[in-house]
Amino acid sequence: MADLVIETHGLRKDYRTRRGTRTAVRDLDLAVPAGGVHGFLGPNGSGKTTTIRMLLGLARATRGEMRLFGQPVPRRLPAVMNRVGAVVENPKFSPNLTGRTNLQLLARTIAAPPSRVDEALATVSLTGRDRERFKSYSLGMKQRLAIAATLIKQPDLLILDEPTNGLDPAGIREIRDTIRDLGAAGVTVLLSSHILAEVQQVCDSATIIGNGRMLASGRVEDLLSGTGTAHRVVVGEPDRAASVLRAAGASVTTDAQALRVEGDLAGADLTRLLGEQGLWVAELTPVRQDLESFFLDLTSAEELGADEPRGGRKGWRR
Template sequence: MSDLSGGDAAGLVIETAGLRKEFRGRRGRLRVAVDDLDLAVPAGGVHGFLGPNGSGKTTTIRMLLGLARATSGEMRLFGESVPRGLPGVIDRVGAVVEAPKFSPNLSGRRNLLLLAGIIGVPTTRVDEAVETVGLTGRDGDRFKSYSLGMKQRLAIAATLLKGPDLLILDEPTNGLDPAGIREIRETIRGLGERGVTVLLSSHILAEVQAVCTSATIIANGRLLASGSVADLLAADDDVHAVEVPDADLALGALVRADLLARRVDEHTVHVDTVEPATVTRVLAEAGIYLTSLTPLRRDLESVFLEVTAGQALGEGPRHQQGDQVGQGDQAGQGDQAEGGAS
């Protein structure tokens, strides 16, 4: 297991090493929700924390925030050990880990003003937060009249009142319609551009790809891949998609020429080659004229399918059957505290 010894000198806002969370299921069976997880979130930008429901994302976030106890391993926020050093850095962290809780009959602005008074920050922060999340002009409306997207943006505004350097958002677009998803996406992207480090936990691949500068992919509580989104999505220049009138004829010609190829559909063949001109020549000699020849461009969905292939073959953590980790990573119920905007 690796260890954390360098503080935040390397520019990491979040670090975990060998992080593990075990709990007992309903029938007393041991379950592992997070398994030897090494997480590294660089300062600045939006970092995607990607994985299916039940993969350990929420459990990891709760441990980082001191809402659940780790079984073993190490955690650091801004170089400070968690949970021991959490009081010293918690003011630099904002988090929305559950549905926002506000007074329904008060306006969005009034809710924020009350919260500002409780945490002891200037009321001018309310104006700044409202503008940042795009609620100017609607902040005077009652909270109960807000759409789900507006409620989520108000929750984000609440976390911004104390001017956090790190913002943790757990599935912020769950249940939103396309318009609401777009609003939250724009808000998150804007925060990252302003220098706030955002940890965006999500199981929606397109959402992460649209706003994140870096990402970590986990499944069954284990780290599968991590790095900049650009690196994760780097084009596979050795694989090209060939569009032809008849895929079967093209496949035969390519295989006879000792090229590794596979049929995708009746008009598409994927071929492994670093020399596209060879594909064109082989097909032309066989009397087959292609419609297009393009290098494959991966998205996070294809990356995710690649890195989770081993998990599907049973190479993941040793989860016993019978007890299931609940929807949304709700593991270790006894360790959980009330969430919400913080």
């Protein structure tokens, strides 16, 4: 098993409210391997930020265990914090100072060499815009400067909580490219998000949570490999073809142009069954479920209180 940078076991966080106790994180087991980008995914209010705050010592766990780099936290947090960078809240910089000056002040505060400022700016692609005042930056540039600030101490673990919130498509792409480059460079990135289409492009592995508990965890390709493959079928007589395939146990939906066929039938079986009935396939295309669809299946089942998502899913654990 790969070395784990983040581990939690039975992690729980309860809040007292006027209406009683509310559980934000419910017996969460989280395992983040070293290297690459790990998605920490869930709907808003599912417990992602609360978990991150507990890992960073900003909130106290009700019970459970947490480890960063094998060290128990929060007890041993000071021993590992120099290896951790985090962007959890909105970035706070002096608005009238340039991006470079803001980073230079930070570097002096932690006694980092001045060369780290140039390296951090280059990593987040702000070289050339670094002498502009912070208040003139776009939201995406401000987020990238916040990431640059964490990179000055050259962390082994970077925790980003919803870094693309409020960004336009160009800003999202900038942050996505930065995260991908960091993961490729050997930094372990924990990326908390609910924007699944973006996450699938950068994450090597993922943990999906809902109502404060883990619904699925593993490598993204492994999670999706257990979801089954649908096929898009274009055939001359779609209504008759649909009847043939349904009689063989497949689930078939139709639109004006094609059939979507789900079930255990392989592409060769579909072609054979239809051919035996004189129905000739003009197009047969595998359609693999994406991370967003997988996520929606899991979290919608959780909201309904189901013990398992519709149809069950391989490659996920409770």
